[in-house]
Amino acid sequence: MESESQKAYGLVAEFDTPADIMEAARQVRNLGFTKWDVHTPYPIHGMDQAMGMNNSKVGWFTFLGGITGFTTGYLMIWFMNAFDYPLIVGGKPMFSPYFAFPVGYELTILLGAFGTLFGMFFLNKLPRLHHPLLKNRNFAKVTHDKYFLVVEVEDPKFDESQIRELLTDNGSTNIELVEE
Amino acid sequence: MSETANNPMLSQALAQAPEPPKELVREPLVLNQRNVGWISDQVAGIIEKKTPTWWWIALGASISVMSLTFIMIAYLVGTGVGVWGLNHPVAWGWAIVNFVFWIGHAGTLISAILFLLRQKWRTSINRAAEAMTLFAVACAGIFPLIHVGRIWFAWWLFPIPNANGIWPQFRSPLLWDVFAVSTYGTVSLLFWYTGLIPDLATMRDRAKDKLRKFLYGLFALGWTGSNRHWSNYEKAYLLLAGLSTPLVLSVHSIVSFDFAVSQLPGWHTTIFPPYFVAGAIFSGFGMVLTLLVPLRTICNLEDLITKRHIELMCMVLLATGSIVGYAYMMEFFIAWYGGNPYERYAFINRAFGPYWWSYWIMITCNVITPHLFWSKTIRSNMIVVFMLSIVVNIGMWFERFVIVVTSLHRDFLPANWGYYSPTIVDVLTFVGTFGLFFTLFLLFMRFLPMIAISEVKAITPQADPHHPLGGAKEGGHH
Structure with missing residues (x-):
């Protein structure tokens, strides 16, 4: 199991305000990423458009x-x-x-x-009782008062240093690589 | 609003504009500019803190009272329906009165309809209102089951063939009621649970000990607050609200059909369905006030359930109480205008016959009392609001008593006249259901977030990406 636990899941960036994460999401979308998501304590009005999502089915x-x-x-x-x-x-x-x-x-x-x-x-795809993000201590704040943007390693455009720079510029306060 | 930033003259003019008059400024829904973290700390804190002594005392008292219902049911089943005050001509007594009383606490409707109408203030009260409905339905469900007499045949109500292969017959409103009430209970539970999922995740992420983390985690279903999930979640919640609203209207309509579809003067009226729906919102808000007015003080929730929330609920009581009052008046008008002597007699007998006292208690509590809420002084006095909310509940019980008993006790022929009184078994069975109701509610407030944490967060200015408090730059835009 040692080798499996070392596999990275994705880059997780923490934000302090909904405005910051919305702007970051808009830019990540414009760069053409596909395997990424935003995690928030409550649904943010306008985030679906910022992420370029379609109406729910x-x-x-x-x-x-x-x-x-x-x-x-x-x-x-x-x-x-x-x-x-x-x-x-x-x-x-x-x-x-x-x-x-x-x-x-x-x-x-x-x-x-x-x-x-x-x-x-x-x-x-719920219920899902095990998720890489749920193992991360810092990520627990997502149900409290912090906002997280996650870009998965599996995204074809994944480039750690580029994403780190982009998200830091947009006001991310902490960026971590989370393991699978 | 981005025009303002581009146009220096306009922004200058706005800067010099006088402050709007005080009465036009809306009071915020969360007082003292509490941030989103404070909201989860405060609401989850109720559950995480040491169990207060008053809770144990209240639970003990509720369980003792609840046991009355079960002892009385055991006695009823062991002896027979003769232990109740039912007899010819009143064959539907307190059991049906209590059933309609408990089913008529429309918390699911309160939550769903306020959601569809985009009333943001619902977020502080919807969780408790929905819980109240579920527990009230649990109390209501007892009575139709035990009033059938031979309780071991209660399964004849369900679509299962009996020993002779005969199915239940669907021309009867009583069978419609079985489907309406069971759907109501189930959908109310689904709606409530859907709303709970993000808050269960909050409880999971805050949990210190393993058992709590496991149990909250299990029911949170692995919620991560993903926006791709929120998108489906919000759509599902909207659709559930859209399904619950016509559902609750239909439930109270169908409960009223139990009466209205019969041929009995006093029951056979077309006004019953809307009148029962208005009554259910009225007594639903009454019970929500009875529960939340003390709890907001006891649990330090005054910043979340503000005076404005209480006042708005009082105004709904005023509006729905007036609708109910209008229905009482219209019933009388039609009894006269319809020209049917039996109908006319039924209504004169209702107000001035042997049960006149129940009719006038009903009128005082449901028609006159709500009009006190025209006064802002009364609406903002918490002790008075609490007492008036209890008056509303009493009035709504009497409404059902008036409908059931006064219509039955004198029908077409004087040979069928009589006077009905409940026995002590009737009374204790009903009193015990309050124990059941409060036991369930106390357990709810101890183990589940009493206020919808994520929903309240979403309505604060701090949560709005276009608001300066939400981090928006340059005044934001819409």
Whole structure:
């Protein structure tokens, strides 16, 4: 395991203010890096644009979940009350889209919500209970009051001295190479 | 704003402009310009500090009271529903009153709707409001299960065929209710948990001992605050808020269908769905105030849950209380204007019949009391606000009592008239659910961040990259 632990994961730069890290992110994006990220204690408004990211795709999972829920609800009610064991109640039809609506609606929301949450986990590759950054003591401040920019070693444009210079110029207070 | 910097005349004019009048300046949502680190120290500090003595006393008292519910349920199941005050004609008594009372604490709606409306002040109260809802749903869920009488057949409510292969029938609003309430509980939990993930990561990173680090870490799911994650996270949170809002509206509508879809005068009214929703926001804010007004002082959170937050909540109470009052008035109007003699009788009987006292308690607490909040002096007096919030809760319990009992106790024929009183078992079962509610809430405030740390951070000027306090140079821009 000795050889594995020595492999570097990436260069981690610490910043004190959201304005500094936003400017640094803008420049890192403009230089064409691909394997890099910004870690912050809260979502910074405008950071997605600064990093050049596209709109999140979570909505598709919500949509799929919702459609599944609605269909399940209607099919379930039709199957139970009109197909498998038809029961006459108050002379009402065996199946009608009207009385199936409340349950269909609730299941739309239920599965839509599960789709949203699990879609978010899927897109974020979570849960992940082990991460190179989480081993770094200094990085723990990311959930407190510091802002971190990480460029991974695997980025094709990775050049340690160039990135160090760029981030120091943009106000980074501490830069470390974090091991895998 | 970058125009200002480029135009010397404009910036000079702005520099000489008088200060805006005091009443136009918005009070900040986090007082004393606290920085983002202070927010996590303060909120997480509640959990990390030594357990205060008052907490142990409160927990002990809550658990003792809670045990009443379970003892009474054991007695009920062992003996039969005869131990309750139910009889002909009032076959739905306190159990249903209590169910509707507890389900009607719409903290999830408060959180979700304020989020959709971009009300930044929600960040200080949403976590506790959502927790309140979850615990209130736990209390509510007990009653439909035990009121079925033969509790060992409660599974007939679920979509499982019984011994004869018969499925539940979906034309009944009671079955809609099963789906509505279980979806409500589940989605409220998902919404609450989603909001907790970044804060659990904060707790993980601050944890000193291994067990805490492991447990908070496990539930934080490896959150690193990555912006690529935040992007999906924020979208998911927005969508969950967007799903929760119509969900809560539907839950309270469907609970009202339990009544409105029947043919009984006093229940059979189309105003019920919106009226139940307004009532749920009203009593939801009432309970949030009951919990947070003392806790902001006890836990030193006055800079985060400011007087302005309390005042805003009082104003919502005023608005929703007025909607509820309007609904009471409109019910009466329709009872007269609709021309149905049974309907008219039901409402006259409600206000002036044998249960007149419950009706006027309801009117006093829900319609008259909220109008005290027109006064700023009252809104900013914490002791008065606390007491009035309890009055609101009492009023909302009586509202459900009035709906259930006064409509049932005299229907179409005088042969079906009667007077219902609860037994001591009814009373103790209900009192015990307050023990359950406070036990769960005390455990929540001891082990989980009571305020959404990352969300409060995000609304401070220090967190805004375009604000000078967030490090922006040259006045920033938008």
